[in-house]
Amino acid sequence: MKTTFYATTLLICLFCVLSPVRGDTERPNIILIFTDDQGYEDLGCFGSKSIKTPHLDQLAGEGMKFTHFYAQPICGPSRAAIMTGCYPMRLAEQGNKKNVHPVLHDSEVTVAELLQKADYTTACIGKWDLATHSQTAFVPELMPNYQGFDFFFGTPSSNDQIVNLYRNEELIQKSEPMATLTKKYTDEAVHFIKQSVEAERPFFLYIPHTMPHTKLAASEEYLGKSKRGIYGDVIEEIDGSVGRIVDTVKQLNLEKETWIFYTSDNGPWLVKNKDFADGSLPGDHGGSAGPLRSGKVSTWEGGVRVPMIAWAPGRIPAGKVCDRLATTMDFFPTFGKLAGIDLPDDRVIDGSDISHLLQGDFDKADNNKTYYYYFLSHLQAVRNGPWKLHLARPQHPEWLGRHSKNRHIHASDDIGFPEPVLYHLLQDPGETNDMAAENPEVVQKLLALAEAAREDIGDHDRVGKNMRFFDPASPRPTELHTNFARPAPRKAR
Numbered sequence: 139m140k141t142t143f144y145a146t147t148l149l150i151c152l153f154c155v156l157s158p159v160r161g162d163t164e165r166p167n168i169i170l171i172f173t174d175d176q177g178y179e180d181l182g183c184f185g186s187k188s189i190k191t192p193h194l195d196q197l198a199g200e201g202m203k204f205t206h207f208y209a210q211p212i213c214g215p216s217r218a219a220i221m222t223g224c225y226p227m228r229l230a231e232q233g234n235k236k237n238v239h240p241v242l243h244d245s246e247v248t249v250a251e252l253l254q255k256a257d258y259t260t261a262c263i264g265k266w267d268l269a270t271h272s273q274t275a276f277v278p279e280l281m282p283n284y285q286g287f288d289f290f291f292g293t294p295s296s297n298d299q300i301v302n303l304y305r306n307e308e309l310i311q312k313s314e315p316m317a318t319l320t321k322k323y324t325d326e327a328v329h330f331i332k333q334s335v336e337a338e339r340p341f342f343l344y345i346p347h348t349m350p351h352t353k354l355a356a357s358e359e360y361l362g363k364s365k366r367g368i369y370g371d372v373i374e375e376i377d378g379s380v381g382r383i384v385d386t387v388k389q390l391n392l393e394k395e396t397w398i399f400y401t402s403d404n405g406p407w408l409v410k411n412k413d414f415a416d417g418s419l420p421g422d423h424g425g426s427a428g429p430l431r432s433g434k435v436s437t438w439e440g441g442v443r444v445p446m447i448a449w450a451p452g453r454i455p456a457g458k459v460c461d462r463l464a465t466t467m468d469f470f471p472t473f474g475k476l477a478g479i480d481l482p483d484d485r486v487i488d489g490s491d492i493s494h495l496l497q498g499d500f501d502k503a504d505n506n507k508t509y510y511y512y513f514l515s516h517l518q519a520v521r522n523g524p525w526k527l528h529l530a531r532p533q534h535p536e537w538l539g540r541h542s543k544n545r546h547i548h549a550s551d552d553i554g555f556p557e558p559v560l561y562h563l564l565q566d567p568g569e570t571n572d573m574a575a576e577n578p579e580v581v582q583k584l585l586a587l588a589e590a591a592r593e594d595i596g597d598h599d600r601v602g603k604n605m606r607f608f609d610p611a612s613p614r615p616t617e618l619h620t621n622f623a624r625p626a627p628r629k630a631r
């Protein structure tokens with residue numbers, strides 16, 4: 139298997155040499171830090187009063203904060219979106235299925251594969267989660283080394299029970315103590331940066347942290363130090379990690395040729411943890427979405443709108459706040475632009491280049507940009523401009539299988555809508571005041587956008603015309619919920 143991997147790498151490198159990259163483009167280094175279940179407000183610079191994040195606050199002060207930035211409601215789909223620049227619903231999965239956590243088809247193009255074409259050296263350090271949602275029963279050929287990453291250090295999936303640690307394809311530690319993860323990831327990231335500089339290669343470093351997804355754990359240096367319990371300790375350790383990475387970049391005089399992006403994969407857990415869904419576990423195990431309604435596993439703003447910081451001294455104006463709509467899917471085309479490499483022309487990419495926003499040129503923003511709130515295979519809401527329309531839906535849609543009843547959010551947010559409900563997100567970020575009756579033309583516009591998305595990307599009851607299926611031998615799913623992966627049996631406690 140290793141031989142195959144190195145042979146593949148060699149072929150890719152040969153391809154790189156021959157591949158046309160626009161000659162006038164400096165290929166900057168790109169670092170993408172992706173935390174897990176961190177809420178919109180869980181950073182000092184996004185309003186946290188109890189969690190100290192001096193390094194991230196400094197990053198935002200020297201760079202740009204995005205306040206209307208969207209991920210996806212849950213881990214796996216969010217990773218699929220950030221890696222491919224596409225709605226997870228659109229993507230091909232192995233066997234033409236639609237899993238709760240996508241099993242990304244190897245014919246999909248990841249952002250790492252894109253950057254390899256511009257001769258980047260690439261690393262994934264952290265949680266992958268795109269080769270099945272399992273620590274042990276994952277598909278080896280869909281792990282990072284086969285999806286565009288020259289180097290992988292991390293774990294196949296979430297840390298709900300245990301974390302097995304891999305270096306490339308080698309299992310180096312079964313059931314790694316979780317308190318060590320953030321530090322080990324950071325050590326590896328610093329080493330990779332130094333190694334890339336020695337090799338005189340531009341690098342793409344993707345750091346999908348395991349934390350602050352439960353089970354939470356912090357190293358001795360941070361444990362018990364925050365005012366916000368273990369959750370605060372964990373975030374403060376991630377902040378320290380960012381500090382070490384930025385220090386490394388500065389020490390190596392790379393700050394003028396490096397871009398750093400920091401964001402989260404979805405909103406915070408609000409009810410901790412899954413075995414204590416009545417909220418009896420201490421509140422310090424969950425994060426905060428601040429002024430936004432609800433949290434993870436929902437299409438309320440708190441479930442999908444996440445903090446985002448972009449840093450590139452001399453290129454991103456310092457201290458600016460961008461309130462324009464942008465998403466994790468925009469990284470794919472934006473990184474392509476930064477690296478001077480054309481996007482694949484044989485498929486739809488949902489994200490769009492946001493270089494102009496990063497330059498502070500907000501007047502060039504696409505004011506008609508739309509975000510579709512998919513919860514797994516179900517289109518639940520649409521945003522266009524300041525308006526968000528929740529589409530009519532039952533309280534517990536049966537087609538969502540085991541996710542039909544949301545055990546993770548407050549009962550007052552676990553509701554359905556007999557009729558569409560319209561919110562003005564600038565005036566009403568907490569989604570409390572339905573303005574549908576006063577704005578029938580806005581409702582009609584957003585309903586038309588939703589219909590266009592259903593036709594293009596699909597919905598729980600229909601296959602979108604531009605959904606991708608790469609396994610012709612398998613039937614195209616028409617009832618997507620039947621293909622949801624079944625949950626692994628829970629171990630006795």
Ligand SMILES: [Ca+2]
Nearest residue numbers: 174175213403
């Ligand atoms: Ca997550």
